[in-house]
Amino acid sequence: MSTYCFVVSVMPKEGILDPQGRAVETSLPHLGVDNVHGVRVGRRVELSVDAATEAEARAVVERLAGELFANPLIEAWTVG
């Protein structure tokens, strides 16, 4: 049994309202910044899995990503 560490990145899907990104972008002028756009804010989940193989550990993470960390209707995710 080994411990495997993963990072799951969850982002709002293209075209889906990203209120946090919009709020951040709207406030940039207050920092004197006017050349930044396309701000999008997602979620990063770090986790460790005890499993016999990396493939087994990754399968658990993939399941959690699709069922829990992200809502596939509105969010996309990558496992790294």
Added chain:
Amino acid sequence: MKVGVVVFPGSNCDRDALHVVRLAGAEAVSLWHEDPDTQGADLVILPGGFAYGDHLRAGVLARFSPVMQAVKAHAAAGGLVMGICNGFQVMAEAGLVPGALLRNASLRFEHGWVRLSVERRDTPFTAAIPEGRTLRMPIAHGEGNYFLPDADLDALEASRGVLFRYAAPDGNPNGSARDIAGVIAPNGRVCGLMPHPERAAEAILGSDDGMLLFRSIVESVGATTAAAGGAR
């Protein structure tokens, strides 16, 4: 008729729901989130609040609680389920009704009165609502912006899955696609809505339109029971 109101950690409209259901003439019990049991309820209500603190996404952690496994089984067997506000978010995350509730388009927590049009009256939730009558109810939510991809919205409308829409004069408070305020599952037994009928069920609170939903349910279940020979 028996109604079970689920209590998640963070639910805050469960007492209101119990109170209103009793006013409508039904027996009402609380269903604890750790008990995988709907206690023989004809209708299960998922109440408003902030289940499991709304962490990660509103509704998602509640989806995996023991009671929800019983609620899913209840729904699969044709039982009645109504999700109000946060309860609607839990139902959407659990796949009991289609769609997702995004942050309000305003990026603000929206609260106030809205007006609803009733899109169907052939359901247990709306049967007692007079033809042409719109409903006045309050909303109070940060994530009520109903979303489905366009093609899925077309399918939802074609299958008569829209139960309530935000209507004039107050209009759409949160950016919901096609003004959708409430939806009903294809079997017509499971509905979710963002506005709070349980907070608008007595005239002293500014509106008793919400009582029409609870009266509809009590009458529908009563009629079904009578048709079945009054077994209970």
